[in-house]
Amino acid sequence: MASYYRRKNGTYCVRVSNGTKDGKQELVSATYKPPKGFTEKEIQCGVKEFAELFEASVHNGLYTPGQRNKQVINTFGMTVRTFATEHYFKSIESYLSPNTVRFYRAVIGDIIIPSFGNIRLSDITSKHLQALIDYLSTPGSRADKNDGKPLEPSSVKRYATAFSSLMTEALRMGFIEENKLRNGAVRYPKIKRVPVKAYDREEATAFVEGLANESPKTRALLMTAILMGLRRGEIIALKWEDIDLRNYTLSVNKSAYKEKGKAQALKSPKSLNSVRTVYFSEFYAKALLEWRAEQDAEKVSAGTSWHEQDFVFTGPMGDMMSLYAPTEICAQYEARAGLRHLKFHGLRHTCGSLLANNGMDLETVKAVFGHESIRTTEQYLTPYDASKRSAAELIAGIVTRTEKEVAA
Numbered sequence: 001m002a003s004y005y006r007r008k009n010g011t012y013c014v015r016v017s018n019g020t021k022d023g024k025q026e027l028v029s030a031t032y033k034p035p036k037g038f039t040e041k042e043i044q045c046g047v048k049e050f051a052e053l054f055e056a057s058v059h060n061g062l063y064t065p066g067q068r069n070k071q072v073i074n075t076f077g078m079t080v081r082t083f084a085t086e087h088y089f090k091s092i093e094s095y096l097s098p099n100t101v102r103f104y105r106a107v108i109g110d111i112i113i114p115s116f117g118n119i120r121l122s123d124i125t126s127k128h129l130q131a132l133i134d135y136l137s138t139p140g141s142r143a144d145k146n147d148g149k150p151l152e153p154s155s156v157k158r159y160a161t162a163f164s165s166l167m168t169e170a171l172r173m174g175f176i177e178e179n180k181l182r183n184g185a186v187r188y189p190k191i192k193r194v195p196v197k198a199y200d201r202e203e204a205t206a207f208v209e210g211l212a213n214e215s216p217k218t219r220a221l222l223m224t225a226i227l228m229g230l231r232r233g234e235i236i237a238l239k240w241e242d243i244d245l246r247n248y249t250l251s252v253n254k255s256a257y258k259e260k261g262k263a264q265a266l267k268s269p270k271s272l273n274s275v276r277t278v279y280f281s282e283f284y285a286k287a288l289l290e291w292r293a294e295q296d297a298e299k300v301s302a303g304t305s306w307h308e309q310d311f312v313f314t315g316p317m318g319d320m321m322s323l324y325a326p327t328e329i330c331a332q333y334e335a336r337a338g339l340r341h342l343k344f345h346g347l348r349h350t351c352g353s354l355l356a357n358n359g360m361d362l363e364t365v366k367a368v369f370g371h372e373s374i375r376t377t378e379q380y381l382t383p384y385d386a387s388k389r390s391a392a393e394l395i396a397g398i399v400t401r402t403e404k405e406v407a408a
Helices: 041-059 070-075 078-094 100-115 128-137 153-173 203-214 217-230 231-239 282-305 325-337 342-356 362-369 372-383 386-400 403-407
Strands: 001-007 014-023 024-032 249-252 256-257 265-267 276-279
Touching: 001 041, 014 041, 024 041, 078 100, 078 153, 100 128, 100 153, 128 153, 203 342, 217 231, 217 265, 217 282, 217 325, 217 342, 231 256, 231 325, 256 386, 265 342, 342 362, 362 372
Parallel strands: none
Antiparallel strands: 001 014, 014 024, 249 276, 256 265
């Protein structure tokens, strides 16, 4: 715990314990000089904040005994710009996906720093977040100046998340005592909820049955999406070592991603819950074995040109399949089979909807799909039209009496 006392010259000596050295407690100190014109109340608030930030800087390794107070002074009153450029981005690169880091860099660099960069972190409140939300919700806020439309409400909320992330990290690293965005009341534009697009039971049956006429590769790939509910990046990243054909289990432990201007690569899954074991049926196992036999034949045909990397779904020479390939394969199959066009990700939604609407409890669906929140899983409970008609007949039967009952 930091302590401080007032010197005769009006400055304050702030002391913090830096652990023990040679069996003795090591104290480090810094000087707080109240700004001119401060009232006594402002001075006491200022020294208290300085003491807390100095203690955080010592414990975070930002201050080294023997150095002058420059680093501490930079921490006290640190601006949004300084924190973002010198600390924030370096920190989030260690645990956020490259695409998320790239998005946050763009939002913070293009919008947040120009708007709020010179404000102290400790002075940021929900009013600044509300100002950002209001700006993004007005025409002309898009980076593309040719498009005068405001951002979609869902995009506004996504952009605002970057600001919240920055302040959350500032609190975690000890640069602020309180994140005033956390409990601040802000108004977001109303998001229009679009029903999850998925196949109904009859369409899903037609989709799977039609795969009998497709190549083993197409059949296995699309079955992985509609029967297992895996995300596109998770399917592309699958390796044969992840599949246990004896126990009919599949391990999801990585995902493929593509950052603009860079080669496709692998990363950790979307979240901790995304690392999971998924069980599959004998029906799916048969499709996998048929594809592996064909893949083995492709290896023999390619000879030394084959780049063996153990991927389940491969490009022509054994390399990781392109992230864009599943979308194209799915669209081409739907056209050949005369099926309603559904985006590749819609197959995952189809799997979830069929499970949730046919008796599977949501906690199990949540675990199978690797969701962080049960609220995400609840989106699959969108009822089909046939179910709505059944509900209408059910309630009518409950509240009315048949002729036989009346006669009795």
